[in-house]
Amino acid sequence: MGTMRNKTKGNLIVISGPSGTGKGTVCQGLIKELTNLQLSISATSRKPRGTEQHGVDYYFLTREQFKSMITANQLLEWADVYGNYYGTPQQPVVDAVNRGVDVILEIDVQGALHVKSKYPDGVLIFLIPPSRAELARRLKNRGTDNSGDIEHRLQSAEREIKEIRKYDYLVINDDLGDAVKRICAIIIAERCRPRLFDMELFLQCY
Amino acid sequence: MGTMRNKTKGNLIVISGPSGTGKGTVCQGLIKELTNLQLSISATSRKPRGTEQHGVDYYFLTREQFKSMITANQLLEWADVYGNYYGTPQQPVVDAVNRGVDVILEIDVQGALHVKSKYPDGVLIFLIPPSRAELARRLKNRGTDNSGDIEHRLQSAEREIKEIRKYDYLVINDDLGDAVKRICAIIIAERCRPRLFDMELFLQCY
Numbered sequence: 198m199g200t201m202r203n204k205t206k207g208n209l210i211v212i213s214g215p216s217g218t219g220k221g222t223v224c225q226g227l228i229k230e231l232t233n234l235q236l237s238i239s240a241t242s243r244k245p246r247g248t249e250q251h252g253v254d255y256y257f258l259t260r261e262q263f264k265s266m267i268t269a270n271q272l273l274e275w276a277d278v279y280g281n282y283y284g285t286p287q288q289p290v291v292d293a294v295n296r297g298v299d300v301i302l303e304i305d306v307q308g309a310l311h312v313k314s315k316y317p318d319g320v321l322i323f324l325i326p327p328s329r330a331e332l333a334r335r336l337k338n339r340g341t342d343n344s345g346d347i348e349h350r351l352q353s354a355e356r357e358i359k360e361i362r363k364y365d366y367l368v369i370n371d372d373l374g375d376a377v378k379r380i381c382a383i384i385i386a387e388r389c390r391p392r393l394f395d396m397e398l399f400l401q402c403y
Numbered sequence: 404m405g406t407m408r409n410k411t412k413g414n415l416i417v418i419s420g421p422s423g424t425g426k427g428t429v430c431q432g433l434i435k436e437l438t439n440l441q442l443s444i445s446a447t448s449r450k451p452r453g454t455e456q457h458g459v460d461y462y463f464l465t466r467e468q469f470k471s472m473i474t475a476n477q478l479l480e481w482a483d484v485y486g487n488y489y490g491t492p493q494q495p496v497v498d499a500v501n502r503g504v505d506v507i508l509e510i511d512v513q514g515a516l517h518v519k520s521k522y523p524d525g526v527l528i529f530l531i532p533p534s535r536a537e538l539a540r541r542l543k544n545r546g547t548d549n550s551g552d553i554e555h556r557l558q559s560a561e562r563e564i565k566e567i568r569k570y571d572y573l574v575i576n577d578d579l580g581d582a583v584k585r586i587c588a589i590i591i592a593e594r595c596r597p598r599l600f601d602m603e604l605f606l607q608c609y
Contacts, residue, residue, distance in 0.1 A: 203575075322595075323597075327608065328608040328609070329608060329609045332609075354609060355609050358605075358606065358609050359606070361597050361602065361605075362597050362598075362602070364597060365596075366592065366595040366596065366597070367595055367596070367597045367600060368595055378591075379591060379592075379595055381588075382587075382588040382589075382591035382592045383588075383591075383592040383595060385584075385585060385588035385589075385592075386572065386585075386588045386589040386591075386592035386593070387592070389528075389572040389573055389574055389585055389589060390571075390572065390573070391529075391567050391568050391570060391572070391573045392568075394573060396567065396568070399564075399567075400564065400565070402533065402534040402535060403534070403535045403538075403560060403561050403564050
């Protein structure tokens, strides 16, 4: 559909929801479907694994570097997960959005709400399977968690879905293709927000 | 994409913009593309023309009937256009939205802002050609206005586009197919608003 005339800014799109909802798979689908869109790269203090590359999979930082970013307020959100820091550096997001590119953040519910408080124009999408039974089935099929972990994740999900009303959009991931289509529609719709246009320039055309 | 589980309400979608922007053509395109969508039928005090039918093209009312609807606050918006009343009856819109159907209103800028004040959840879309020159060309090609009328409509457009910031979305009608696709995306996105879901029912699934 081309670029809309006089549109100058991009959006920060946050795809969030309990673990096991299919956030990662959906994000890969979005990147295939749409142009002018990039995935945000998280920073972490944990060590690289396997073929992971700095600036591609993560920004790999020392604990001290990470702490100084926290102190300097340079992260949109961060968390300490079992002794490792994870977070979203603000500057690359702001740079992309100012160039007119949409940035996708794939983060948990707590992180999403932090982002909204620091970046109120961020578009929050809650992705979730249709039921607890379906979420349990997906967590089992993933094969990365034992039954205790799965029960713990289901209890977190129960808490997290109570935050849905703070989100801009709710997408039920009953079918992967449909969920990707709905989120593509949300991203295209959000590109039509008047605040993204250079209104002075537009008014000069009239 | 089917109906989303637990989604219970529809949206009021207002397609608006200066005359000559292609509102009518775009609305016909939307009806072809999407299901669960209906065009709102306006009420008017003018006499039926040609094959126009009551309840299909318009609700044809007497001036007295129309005035009593104004007094009873039963119209989402209305205007007196050269001695004839035109307006949007509220009840059919509310009934459709409560049945989960989206309703499209095709009205002018002043009417759209009235609707927003009476129905804040209404979704306002501003449709406009890319420039004054293009708008002038379309008004000429329409062949329904003389050059004085056209100049008058261009001046109205210049005033009306100053209201864009009060709208939820801006769609530049540079290409009809693209404009229809963008508005379809907006309608699909707006169907994912948490307020449209029965959250009690949804929480019971978790």
